[in-house]
Amino acid sequence: MRLRRLLAVSTAGVAAALAISTAAVAVPSGTTTSSAVAPDSLRALAAKIGLRIGTAVIPFDLNTANYAAVAAGQFSVVTPGNEMKWQVVEPTQGTFDWSGADRLVAFAQAHGQLVRGHTLLWHNQLPTWLTTGVANGTISDAQLTDLLHQHITTEVTRYKGKIWQWDVANEFFTDSNPSGINPNDFWVSHLGAGIIPQAFRWAHEADPHALLCYNDYNIAGEDGSNAKSDAVFAWLQQMLAQGVPINCVGDQGHLDTQFGFSGTRMTQDLQRYASLGLKVAITEADVRTFVNNATDQVPTDNLSQFAQPFEFGQMLKACLAVRQCISFTVWGFGDADSWVPGFFKGEGYATIYDVNLNPKTAYTELQQDLQLAAHGAPHRTGIGADS
Ligand code: G3I
Numbered sequence: 195m196r197l198r199r200l201l202a203v204s205t206a207g208v209a210a211a212l213a214i215s216t217a218a219v220a221v222p223s224g225t226t227t228s229s230a231v232a233p234d235s236l237r238a239l240a241a242k243i244g245l246r247i248g249t250a251v252i253p254f255d256l257n258t259a260n261y262a263a264v265a266a267g268q269f270s271v272v273t274p275g276n277e278m279k280w281q282v283v284e285p286t287q288g289t290f291d292w293s294g295a296d297r298l299v300a301f302a303q304a305h306g307q308l309v310r311g312h313t314l315l316w317h318n319q320l321p322t323w324l325t326t327g328v329a330n331g332t333i334s335d336a337q338l339t340d341l342l343h344q345h346i347t348t349e350v351t352r353y354k355g356k357i358w359q360w361d362v363a364n365e366f367f368t369d370s371n372p373s374g375i376n377p378n379d380f381w382v383s384h385l386g387a388g389i390i391p392q393a394f395r396w397a398h399e400a401d402p403h404a405l406l407c408y409n410d411y412n413i414a415g416e417d418g419s420n421a422k423s424d425a426v427f428a429w430l431q432q433m434l435a436q437g438v439p440i441n442c443v444g445d446q447g448h449l450d451t452q453f454g455f456s457g458t459r460m461t462q463d464l465q466r467y468a469s470l471g472l473k474v475a476i477t478e479a480d481v482r483t484f485v486n487n488a489t490d491q492v493p494t495d496n497l498s499q500f501a502q503p504f505e506f507g508q509m510l511k512a513c514l515a516v517r518q519c520i521s522f523t524v525w526g527f528g529d530a531d532s533w534v535p536g537f538f539k540g541e542g543y544a545t546i547y548d549v550n551l552n553p554k555t556a557y558t559e560l561q562q563d564l565q566l567a568a569h570g571a572p573h574r575t576g577i578g579a580d581s
Contacts, residue, residue: 364409
């Protein structure tokens with residue numbers, strides 16, 4: 195079904211992606227690109243201020259030419275949506291499948307893109323052999339520690355020098371007020387909270403030059419109370435005081451138009467992390483809303499058609515306002531590929547391209563924000579009565 199929708203692409207979206215110009219995007223060392231990108235693409239505009247614009251990618255979908263063209267033409271950093279998660283890379287103990295991850299890394303290198311590695315330590319998408327072994331006692335806590343060490347070392351070493359930012363640890367804090375590290379988390383309940391800084395140390399040993407990030411949702415004020423942001427901030431201060439090699443904070447940025455959201459607070463929270471000497475990034479931006487059905491994803495409330503791009507713009511502006519915000523990544527660029535309809539009943543329309551890969555208002559919003567950031571507004575002239 196998804197493939198069929200992808201094939202039914204409009205010429206507008208593709209033409210925008212394929213428009214060729216001679217303006218080359220700044221290419222990171224170690225990567226090459228033969229293709230030039232359109233000067234009004236998101237990646238080209240962002241490059242003017244040193245910002246990377248990213249997307250999550252489903253490597254299999256790169257078989258579809260139109261999908262690949264947008265992925266290459268609009269974005270300067272890519273994240274595998276699932277293909278670097280433990281469940282995917284080691285489905286059977288000792289048997290590895292790097293095919294999806296390798297493919298995306300090669301695609302990125304061919305198109306002058308950086309890669310965000312995602313994710314090394316998370317309670318979700320773990321291999322069944324691991325969770326079953328822990329549950330039935332055949333894997334002890336000491337063995338679990340060793341397996342994790344081996345997993346992180348193997349994966350980070352495989353991609354050493356090819357990953358710009360690693361989401362080392364993902365989603366450890368509770369949504370409660372006050373928030374804190376979740377004692378019931380799979381890793382914390384078995385190995386204690388100290389396993390989180392340990393994961394950063396192991397990752398650093400395997401690739402000392404990669405930026406190592408703590409990644410979570412609702413940690414830039416999206417929860418209204420700011421409780422989660424406060425807890426993460428306090429934990430980061432503690433970790434940095436202990437010399438843990440944490441370099442950045444990823445705020446996922448999964449929004450829903452039915453809830454309130456403050457771009458001002460997001461800016462303040464990103465700035466607060468940056469004040470610790472950390473880089474910050476928006477790592478999984480999307481804005482969902484209620485839709486007619488999961489196939490067409492037409493918003494059922496007219497106002498949400500304005501709220502959706504507005505909230506995307508607010509997130510990008512928050513990132514633009516903070517000098518240490520180095521990348522702004524959307525969690526997939528097309529509604530047909532979004533995780534949202536499968537996870538939130540009745541919701542969708544969460545990305546910046548529609549189900550036929552036409553750019554939506556949210557795309558234009560991001561493009562305009564980046565145009566202003568890159569070039570500013572045209573200077574006013576001839577404003578005097580006699581001019
Ligand atoms: O690969 C199987 C396939 O073989 C099977 O036929 C199919 C049937 O449902 O499932 C496929 O696996 C799915 C997988 O995505 C790959 O498509 C899983 O069911 C599905 O649960 C999984 O969802 C992923 C989700 O993480 C899991 O929590 C989403 O694609 C992925 O976008 C999402 O990403 C997370 C970030 O990693 C962390 N932050 C939140 C974000 C959104 O949930």
